[in-house]
């Protein structure tokens with residue numbers, strides 16, 4: 586059975602109540618889905634994997650449990666192994682191969698969308714007018730959004746075979762389409 590985006594959202598929201606985690610899931614979903622369309626891949630399946638990648642983080646906030654202890658739950662819920670494999674592969678500490686376009690895209694969108702979210706939050710106009718140039722500048726300031734692993738941001742773009750500017754622009758554009766749900770909608774005059 587092919588899982589649906591709706592089913593993944595239902596699973597995610599059953600295990601995750603934190604607004605910031607839900608926004609993270611939606612940001613990763615929007616960016617991963619944009620790559621699915623660009624690459625002509627299965628957008629619905631890519632959305633499912635993106636929404637679920639951190640579904641267990643609220644109950645398993647440490648790396649000795651996340652995401653590996655979430656996998657049996659996803660299996661029980663009937664998600665295909667491709668989704669479970671992909672979810673597991675986003676975790677650096679598991680050192681699993683990112684050997685599909687979906688795994689690459691998920692990894693590339695995870696830290697990048699978080700970083701862009703942080704950039705947009707400190708701008709009065711949010712995502713509007715945010716340029717790759719200013720994102721790159723902030724990437725070089727270690728104290729800004731210090732929790733975002735810069736090496737993973739760079740590795741993600743490389744994994745997709747995209748230059749950093751292109752990848753940043755793609756993720757900004759994808760997130761713009763979901764600005765309201767991401768809490769990043771600003772009034773035009775703000």
Ligand SMILES: [Fe+2]
Nearest residue numbers: 638639652675
């Ligand atoms: Fe994670």
Ligand SMILES: [Fe+2]
Nearest residue numbers: 609638639695
């Ligand atoms: Fe994540």
